[in-house]
Amino acid sequence: MTTDYGEPDLKRLAVLGSTGSIGVSTLHVARELGKNVQILGLSANRNLKRLVEQAQEFRPEWIVATDEASASKFAWPALPGTELLIGHQQLNRMVQAPEVDTVVAAIVGIAGLHSTLAAIQQGKTVALANKETLVAAGPVVMKLAEETGANILPVDSEHNAIFQCLRAGARSEVARVCLTASGGPFREFTQQQMENVVPKQALAHPTWDMGQKISIDSATMMNKALEIIEAKWLFGLSADQIEVVVHPQSIVHSMVEFVDGSVIAQMSPPDMKLPIQYALVWPHRIPGPAPRLRFQDAMSLDFQPPDIGRFPAVALGLQVARQGGTSGAVLNAANEAAVDAFLKKRIGFCDIVRACQDVLQQHAFQPHPTINEIVAIDQWAREEIDKWI
Template sequence: MTTRLAILGSTGSIGTQALEVAAVHPDRIKVVALAANSNDKLLAEQLDRFKPSLAVLADGAAADRLRARYHGPARIMTGEEGLTAAATLAEADTVLTSLVGFAGLRPTLAAIEAGKTIALANKETLVAAGELVTALAKEKGAAILPVDSEHSAILQCLQGERPDTVHRLILTASGGPFRTRAREELATVTVAECLRHPNWAMGRKITVDSATLANKGLEVIEARWLFGVDYDRIAVVVHPQSIIHSMVEFVDGSVKAQLGRPDMRLPIQYALSVPGRWPADFPRLDFAALAGLTFEQPDTGRFPALALGYEAGRRGGTAPCVFNAANEAAVNAFLAGEIGFPDIAALIGRALAAHTDVAAPTLGDLCAADAWARSFVDRLIPARK
């Protein structure tokens, strides 16, 4: 059976790797819609190569540039309306959500509402609105399949296992580029150093999140919603080689792990092939060449964003949405050179401390909490006063 795929965020790190997977499997994947924000040049190349029927650039000026540059048959749309059209296209059965941040929430909800299968890379959506998204997916019978390598690993470990036999989930973390830096050195690290991830080539936002361990905080919350396991049974272990992508420990003490090279094409492909597997000739693990697999406890003293993620998740309601929005705002400020590296976690902590949680939030409550957290962080950035 052919998967008819819409990709939201096709010009990004995940989106371009998803298209590499589609190119390997033209008999299994038909790309029917591509959407991005403003990269008209790359999107035009993708349209020529993959020939979807719909192309979207959220940015209006970029969509005009695309119209001037591209003369093929795909319909070109823009804005929120365009993203919703790509997410709900009748021709698509699966939507890969690989845009960044809270901006992914509305299109993801629209895709679920339309009964699409979701291949979820945009973890921020599930963090900010886990309760809402999973309840709607249940109501509409829409599957949410993880693209994140850790959650893909857990899904693979859970195949053939009964939910009541799971003792705990163990997420692995690379530890990022500053794993061995002393606390006092973190105040002066640069954006360029932060963007040099030891194992993975990814978009800028997630690369910063990996360095602060906010990414692992987001992933703990993501795991809670994907697998229905409570926070006391989700552990994090630092594994600097990024070969074990995550593990499941069962009630009898047995542990299953999923291993592979750090290559996002594998979890992207698995989200599209599950419960089956498709052959692929991506580079393989060479055990003889592995120097060793090591593990250590995460240091939440130097990297407090991980503990803040747990705190937000346990509080529930709008707290995870605030955790996510404060992080997005602080990461943008860090990338703009307006704040230092430790300020990211400090700002998330201050936003969580100042926020009054709303239980069982509606979409309106979540949008309000997101906007509140962004403006709260904004007011604390010295350069913006």
């Protein structure tokens, strides 16, 4: 039995973080989808050369350059028909413009929080890549979306997969979800080898081509911890309904087990264009630029439980998902600060998760924080990481 959804409507997009890995893939999808998508707004932080190239191709109404120091030094060419906006506050103005119906939230880190909230506040559809927003402020974000009727459509490949699999049954029929993890570049490293890892090794992901922060998160498996918390808020699950399985080929992007024991999986080559497109044309499916699986080629799919001893971040993610409250904001901020310190060679690779564990233990837990309290505790956790170092 199928439902015919007819033709997808034209989506009028603002792409936040258009110069990053997800932003560039989004514009690739937009280029291919042609008449289904119109780009109204783009934003960059420091890569203004790329922002200008994108503006010259897509001719949006607005571009936002969030880093004011970089914007003031940049030699801006004339961009007829495009208004240049400078500073973080301008993101809110762009996403709230009545002409924009869909916001692709692809800024990395907590820097994406306020613009994502601004879009939800206006009831816009949000194609959410910026998982840190849900990790830090899940209850606030989901409550606001319920009040305004905003749709939050997951772009993260695992959550996009779960979102697709959930179409196979009713929410009350879901037993649990299983998030797949590639295991990152150090899946087979010993603890001793992991202690000596340097940024260049950690940035070289075996199956995905991504931005710096998420590449390090994948190597520590903190990315899976963040995704556990993201799944809890996005799909209204308990921590006990979320499981992680290591799947090195990154073909099965996640699975949903229903109460009768049926497991529905979503499969495709590891490429973000498919989840991005699905979020843009949902509930439709249309042909697009994503690569296809070829079952004529020999292929094997392996699954194994994660090694929590070497990758304690996974247990930390489950712990934070159980606790809720301010724990997500603390873990997220501590991790962002620790990843930054590792990239600057101020701490070792395994220190990232150790520092997060310590800062989480010290924090004064609040079960129902407001957004201002979340912002304050985010700042506190960053300062604690500095002291830890």
